Amino acid sequence: MLGAWGEDAGVGELKRWERVGTRTLYQRAHVVVREDALKLPDGRELAYPVLHLGASVGILPFLSQDRVVLVRQYRHLTRGFSWEIPGGGILPEERPEEAAQRELREEAGYRAGRLCRLGGFWPNNAYLDEVIHIFVGDDLVADPLPADQDEHLEVGSFPFDVALAMAQDDRISCGPTKLAILWSAVAGRARRGA
Numbered sequence: 001m002l003g004a005w006g007e008d009a010g011v012g013e014l015k016r017w018e019r020v021g022t023r024t025l026y027q028r029a030h031v032v033v034r035e036d037a038l039k040l041p042d043g044r045e046l047a048y049p050v051l052h053l054g055a056s057v058g059i060l061p062f063l064s065q066d067r068v069v070l071v072r073q074y075r076h077l078t079r080g081f082s083w084e085i086p087g088g089g090i091l092p093e094e095r096p097e098e099a100a101q102r103e104l105r106e107e108a109g110y111r112a113g114r115l116c117r118l119g120g121f122w123p124n125n126a127y128l129d130e131v132i133h134i135f136v137g138d139d140l141v142a143d144p145l146p147a148d149q150d151e152h153l154e155v156g157s158f159p160f161d162v163a164l165a166m167a168q169d170d171r172i173s174c175g176p177t178k179l180a181i182l183w184s185a186v187a188g189r190a191r192r193g194a
Contacts, residue, residue, distance in 0.1 A: 017040055018038065055089070055131045056087060056131075058133075058135070058180055062138050062160075068158055084174045085180050085181075106146065110140040
């Protein structure tokens, strides 16, 4: 029988898994593949693979109330080019807001006069150890930084409704970009009272 929030009322209380060990299988730059040794609530032990990337940011920059900036780059896994929000990893000792500004400057050539955090999410909380913080940037001013050595980017601007359509019909395939655009659309409707 399901309770008010969908939980099974006939099952006892869920218990946490206990990490009893960990070992690194592979590391290159900020990417770590590790294997955690876990003890399950029933006493069994399990080897559990984890891809660790750490925390990162994405920023949806608005050139005006109805125009956004996206960057296009080649993505090896999809074997194609992808329109995306500027973003990347958070450096040690860097706050998410600072990382968002740095990535915006490196990838799109702008600094946001105002940042608004939409929220954070785990792209895959089963095997991927990464949290992505999503921001909207307004009041942009040109303030470029050199791009990372492995980044070859095209910067483009789109009417927001076109970017929204691209996120909905899969012309945009990047998860954080889709979420940022859809999140911004919902937040915009809430601000306008729709």
